[in-house]
Amino acid sequence: MTVIATAGHVDHGKSSLVLALTGTDPDRLAEEKRRGMTIDLGFAHTESLSFVDVPGHIDFLNTMVAGVHGVDIALLVIDIGEGWKPQTVEHLDILMLMQVRHIVVALTKADASTHDATTALVARTESEFASRGMTPHNIIVTSAHTGLGIEELRDALTALTQVVSTASLTSPARLFVDRVFTIAGSGTVVTGTLSGAALHEGDELIVARTQQATKIRSIQQHGAVSSSARPRTRCALNLTHLSTDAIHRGDVLLFNDSCYSTEVFDGSVELAFGTGALGTAVSPVRNGGGYTLHIGTARRAASLRFLGTDHSKVRIRFAGALPLIPGDRFLLRRTGDDITVAGGSILDVKPIARTSRATPTGTMSSILEHHGWVTIAEATQLVGEPVAPVVDVWVATPDTVRITTDALVDLLAHTGEVDTTQLQPWERALIATLPNVTITQGIATVGVSNPLLSHPYVELFLSSGVTTPDTKSLDRDVIRRLIHASVLFEHDNIAFHADALQSLRPTLQNLWRQHPDGFSVGHLREELGITRKHAVPLATCLDKVALTKRVGDTRLPGSSW
Template sequence: MHIIATAGHVDHGKSTLVRALTGTDPDRLTEEKERGLTIDLGFAFTDLSSGRKLSFIDVPGHIRFIKNMLAGVGGVDACLFVVAATEGWKPQSEEHLRILELLGIRHGVIALTQIGLVDDELAELAHMDVEERIENSFLEGAEIVPVDSLTGTGIDTLRESLDRLTESVPTANNIKRPRLWIDRAFAATGAGSVVTGTLTGGRLRVDDELALIPGNATARIRAIQTQSESRTKIDPGHRVALNLANVDYQELGRGIALVFNEQWHRSRKFDAAIRILPTLTHDVSRRGAYSLYVGSGEWPVKIRVLGPDRLTPGSDGHVRIFLPESLPLLPGDRFVLREAGRDETIGGGHVLDVDPVLKASEAQPDLSIERVVSEREWITVDELERLTGVRTDPVLGDWVTSEAVLAALKQEVQSLVEEAGPLGLDVALLDERQRLAIN
């Protein structure tokens, strides 16, 4: 399955287009029906002519619901970017494009909607305007398909375009480390607590015991559904509904992750690479009320710029981000940073270190495993995997270290043996690593 997020300005017809493609109305709230705009996330599915399955996440376009949009685009494979031929490129079109870039989306198709309401000349002008707007973005060169969702004009062509797109988009990796960020939670009649989300990282099975992070609650998977089909197991890259036992749905909510507890480090701070948007009119420093969007959650955070005391518009840099609660993060996780006071997107980037040990003034974070080991000198294989997501071979017992530190340990033990003389060394006085070095 491939997961596609809609994006674009409010009232440009995203939900109507999804309904035309799938036969499912993604607007599920009464208020959405009455107001004619998407407020929260909507979901729909369809099968393409190739047999590939698509899952759509319909996100709100209105600026007041940007946090709901951000909750929906994590874990998606590509986007269906919607621009109305009647209005052309709008401010929210630009912000959605920048957010998708910050989150690492690299594939997409553009739908030029409401094409039946303009003449050929205006349609051509709208097409040219979109081409100009997407220059130097990940959408440059993407197919632009004119459609009219109400009459069906162009819908089959768009489906063919989506089929070509998904042919080139890689499917989700199974690293045997599942994580599901909850984007909806509710009580289903006769079933109990149900959550939905996009499964990444690994397989889940019925009866798996999962930790809910943040928090200390646990839950057991009672049932699994995808595309309204019941499964006993589900692989990453699917939209999933989980029926959970041993937990009340009121303990569940957007931003909580379901994971195998022993596989994850719980981060209260992390170091990250960040790109500041060039459209900002001010520098970014530790001063400000910031909101972090990672997974499906929104979190008030404090930041510390690493190196200089501030970052200028359009610049790349590093920051340390302090969370109000622990989250199960991995290097490479994408995030977006907004400033609450100005109600604007500041920038975004990816996690480098989920458990920084050096002071901010000394930190030089990157994605290398060698740095994580070097900063700690000694670390167990299991702990290193929790921090990096990578399983490495131990060098001494269950420990990982650098060649230099290992050589120093062996020299230390050799000196202790020589100092003990003919009576021999009392091994009971040695620590675990010293005893391993003797053997």
């Protein structure tokens, strides 16, 4: 169910309108009742509509900004008697900067207003939108007191939710938390608008700020228990092993390692309507600090610097890392006078080039061009969606692939053969794909392959992995030649294919993670689930290819590691 955010000046009837539409009073705090205005985010829903009711008072504008995160539709509320007010203007500017393009305008308190006032306000509203290059989806005259226009407004919002497209499900699931509370017998509950992929009951998440792990015990959406939470919808998550002191508004829940957490990003930026031109002497956005950055429900003190002479792109730095992806919207408010000055879209979450040379565009090539070769996991974090590998588990831009390929071809042409153990991992993967290149026990050459490499024994030992046959029962002359060619490595009549030994790198890494001071033959045997008959020769052959080095009864990383 697409989320709808209210917007508008204080006491223009936002909460009353939501109550009339849903039957739920979004003013949930006693202080809100006493003061007669929304000071925190309120929530209400029907079977087809879901609302975030945001405060209109200037003192609580930061809370309003948190409320419009992740929404596609806004309900701009204007009191016919009072007309356009300062927060009406600023709220519309914020909606524009956050790219909330589907806006329905409700003119309220018609029962206490004249026809002339209503007509004038409709004209003013159309003019305000037109001056910003926008058109409201509807302008509907309403009265929460008499019910005028309520059904028309409900129908218009319902129809709009059916046509608004949802976000891509390929981006990682993230929940920017906007409310935290506890329920007796259940524990901590958080709410927010989910972006990216869906969440499911039982999913294990982390709090990005603290890396504390938690698990979804149960999910509620619109008052009903659900087994999953859909993207771009409101949801409440009941979490395990997490107290209300350990998570707050502005925190982000996500899967571990699904996003890159950063304290600096490059982004495009546009000024709030009517604040002047970027880069001019009176520009409200200048190099330096003094800004509050809003992303999702989080806010951070921030500084910025323009990228080169392009004043439409900036590098923003802040303290307190956030898990961000390209395409995320952000808002900048000036700290001194608390004015919304600009907003924009993130283009690069891990910029490397100097600000004088950076030219981000948000494309995958632009994001990865200064990173060289990265793993699929790293590229996915930087780009914000799944990335296909170029070769093996490695990703790079076309230019980087071309440069690396040319360098490998030149190296082969000048030396005749290349010891692949001396190459970087991505170079080893890439050189194996080059035409007419043959790799024999780690040595790459160009030309016709050795007929010995087609002998059935090669495939036999390669497919056998670490549980190979005893060489005493095989043709010793062929075995000897394969050993001489460094295709096989043998100890005590047990041989292993060179590629099978190299494939054990992840296993060895895991063993050293468990045993930093070195692992034993017994550890190797247990890790691979093999007998001592194979474990002892295997350890010795790993020594022979220098993946390991024997020190006493333990193995440490060798010179080829």
